[in-house]
Structures are given as C-alpha cells and as structure tokens.
Amino acid sequence: MSLAEEPVISIAGLWMNYSDRMVLRGIDLAVYPGQIIGYIGPNGAGKSTTVKIMLGLVEGYTGTVSIFGRDIADGDAAYKKRIGYVPEVAEMYDSLTAREYLTFIGELYGMKRAEADAKAEKLMGLLNLERAYDMRIASFSKGMKQKVLLISSMLHDPDILFLDEPLSGLDANSVMIVKEIFASLAARGKTIFYSSHIMDVVEKISSRIILIDGGDIVADGSFAELKEQSKEGSLEGIFNELTGFDKYRDIAGEFVAVIGEGARHE
Numbered sequence: 094m095s096l097a098e099e100p101v102i103s104i105a106g107l108w109m110n111y112s113d114r115m116v117l118r119g120i121d122l123a124v125y126p127g128q129i130i131g132y133i134g135p136n137g138a139g140k141s142t143t144v145k146i147m148l149g150l151v152e153g154y155t156g157t158v159s160i161f162g163r164d165i166a167d168g169d170a171a172y173k174k175r176i177g178y179v180p181e182v183a184e185m186y187d188s189l190t191a192r193e194y195l196t197f198i199g200e201l202y203g204m205k206r207a208e209a210d211a212k213a214e215k216l217m218g219l220l221n222l223e224r225a226y227d228m229r230i231a232s233f234s235k236g237m238k239q240k241v242l243l244i245s246s247m248l249h250d251p252d253i254l255f256l257d258e259p260l261s262g263l264d265a266n267s268v269m270i271v272k273e274i275f276a277s278l279a280a281r282g283k284t285i286f287y288s289s290h291i292m293d294v295v296e297k298i299s300s301r302i303i304l305i306d307g308g309d310i311v312a313d314g315s316f317a318e319l320k321e322q323s324k325e326g327s328l329e330g331i332f333n334e335l336t337g338f339d340k341y342r343d344i345a346g347e348f349v350a351v352i353g354e355g356a357r358h359e
C-alpha cells in the first residue's frame with residue numbers, strides 16, 4: 094500500500110456520552126487524502142461532537158481517534174499545526190482588525206508575522222476584502238466575518254480542514270469561489286471534512302457523504318452511490334428517507350394552525 098492510501102483520519106469504535114446522554118455509539122471511519130467529506134445528520138446527531146473530539150477539544154470518549162497515523166490521545170498535539178478549523182460559532186476578538194486577527198492566528202500556527210501578514214493581505218484581496226483588512230472585525234457583515242474565518246483556517250496551508258457550515262452567510266459569487274477552492278485543495282491531496290445542512294451544496298461538492306443518525310453512521314458513499322441505494326433522486330430526499338422522516342407536511346400544517354389559534358385581528 095502506498096503512503097497516499099494511508100488514512101489521514103482513522104476512527105475506531107468511538108463512543109461518547111454527555112452525562113446520561115449517549116451521543117456517539119461506536120463510529121468507525123477512515124478518511125483518505127484528497128477526500129471532501131460532507132458529514133451530515135439531524136440537529137443534535139453528534140456531528141460537532143465528532144469534529145471537536147478530532148480537534149482535541151472534547152475529552153471523555155472511548156475508542157481510538159488517529160490523525161496522520163497517530164493516536165491523538167498520546168499527548169502529542171503537533172498534529173494541530175497541520176489542521177485548520179472553522180467552527181459553527183466563532184469567537185473572533187471583534188475589537189481587532191482583520192490584519193491583527195489573521196496575523197495573530199498565523200503566529201499561533203507557527204508562521205512568521207510578516208509571512209502571515211503578506212499572505213493574509215493577498216487572500217483578503219482575492220475575496221474582495223482588500224479595503225477591510227485594516228478595519229475592525231466588529232464592523233464586518235456576517236459574510237465578511239465568514240471569509241475572514243475561512244482565511245484564518247487555511248493561512249498555514251493545513252493538510253486537513255474541518256469546517257462547520259463553511260458557506261454560511263456567503264453570497265452566491267463567494268460560494269462559487271469557495272467551492273472551487275475546496276476542489277483545488279482536494280486535488281492537491283488536502284482533506285476537507287465539513288458539516289452542513291444545505292443539502293444541495295453537500296450533494297454538489299462532496300466526494301463522499303457520511304450521514305449519522307442515532308449515534309451511528311447510517312450511510313457512507315458518493316452521492317451517486319447513495320442515490321443508487323435509494324428511490325430518492327436528491328440528497329434532501331435521501332436524508333429524509335434514511336432518518337425516517339416523512340411528516341414535514343403534517344408538522345408544517347399543525348404549526349400554521351397553532352399560529353392561527355385564537356388570533357382574530359379586527
């Protein structure tokens with residue numbers, strides 16, 4: 094087996110509970126270089142928990158999690174310099190300018206300040222934010238903040254990118270750029286592992302889709318493979334089918350009925 098065939102992420106028998114609630118029930122997973130993984134599942138399924146365990150942010154799990162061939166529980170955090178992360182909700186030190194924030198993050202990843210600064214300035218320019226580079230992040234729109242977060246996760250050229258709802262707040266033009274960036278990075282052997290609830294995006298950009306429900310993986314394959322095993326034609330339909338959900342019309346109908354209850358406006 095060549096090196097390229099070694100998994101970059103390898104998870105075996107991963108169980109995790111928060112007090113009395115079992116969230117992950119024996120996840121087994123091997124992710125290979127160049128894959129774009131769409132990690133999907135219902136709200137509360139345990140997607141963020143899985144990612145936070147891989148990032149070393151959540152402890153108390155059982156099972157083995159190896160990144161770049163090393164068990165992350167062995168105490169060597171060196172792997173963190175080779176990963177990037179865009180969380181669902183980010184603490185961004187709003188009072189800093191984008192320049193201050195990005196050079197600070199670059200330095201945390203071991204870059205020289207001048208190198209991080211020059212690279213961040215170029216990347217900001219490419220995402221149409223050149224004039225915002227010296228502005229405080231507090232004044233940024235949601236999409237501008239998201240672009241800064243994306244840049245901060247990639248500045249140090251990581252080998253694995255973990256992203257939670259990476260396209261959140263981006264306009265249609267920026268979405269196209271970021272999708273293309275992911276595809277190019279994957280073609281260079283980088284691994285992208287992201288969660289999203291936007292099924293048509295997941296359908297289009299993932300080389301592999303992993304669906305978790307009830308603490309376990311219930312589907313794993315390319316969109317074409319998942320479609321073959323299903324009578325549904327879209328990922329949204331496959332998601333509903335595999336998570337046993339067919340009541341959306343009833344629920345919406347009842348919801349609207351409750352809104353209308355007793356509301357008689359003269």
Ligand SMILES: Nc1ncnc2c1ncn2[C@@H]1O[C@H](COP(=O)(O)OP(=O)(O)OP(=O)(O)O)[C@@H](O)[C@H]1O
Binds near residue numbers: 111116135136141
């Ligand atoms: N720190 C915590 N303490 C207690 N319970 C937690 C904690 N973090 C997550 N949970 C619980 O674990 C379960 C899984 O949460 P997680 O955030 O991993 O889900 P998710 O799949 O990312 O959901 P979403 O799609 O809504 O972002 C939920 O029931 C949540 O309430």
